């Protein structure tokens with residue numbers, strides 16, 4: 001296939017000895033057109049004028065690129081280092097999160113247990129209150145509160161109550177009375193009331209009946 005010289009644009013025949021190819025761009029030239037002497041030309045490394053200029057102009061760019069590459073490499077190393085630090089921190093955070101999650105689960109379990117216990121205790125408390133109320137109601141049925149009985153130092157409350165019984169014509173002894181004692185301090189310096197708990201409700205009713213008959217019982221005022 002016939003080619004043209006890239007300089008003079010004239011035909012270069014296959015048999016033409018006066019021809020050379022650029023090893024870079026592969027374009028064909030007459031040797032006379034590119035000012036080459038006939039001898040001592042290494043045709044394996046020859047480059048045309050354009051390619052020589054291009055290569056020369058590329059050299060500084062290559063240097064720049066290499067510099068940039070080195071810079072990028074060092075920056076990449078820095079970034080990698082930072083990333084590794086971030087991974088470590090994320091790992092630490094994950095560990096903390098897991099611990100907190102476990103603590104939260106434990107606390108929730110404790111709260112659940114406490115709620116169950118609280119509910120049980122509330123039920124028991126209600127039941128106990130009901131029982132105490134019943135007991136109070138029941139024990140109150142056998143009690144009488146006596147007011148206005150003069151109070152003496154080191155007195156025997158049982159003897160005082162027995163004296164009141166005698167005044168009413170009743171024999172009150174340890175079989176009739178379960179217990180008796182003064183209540184808390186009255187206001188306005190009045191003697192403290194006495195609470196008497198009878199063993200049997202019938203004895204209490206008898207005591208109150210006699211008290212109603214003898215309303216003029218001196219100094220004594222009896223409250224059922």
Ligand SMILES: [Zn+2]
Nearest residue numbers: 005008030033
């Ligand atoms: Zn030519």
Ligand SMILES: [Zn+2]
Nearest residue numbers: 022025048051
């Ligand atoms: Zn060339």
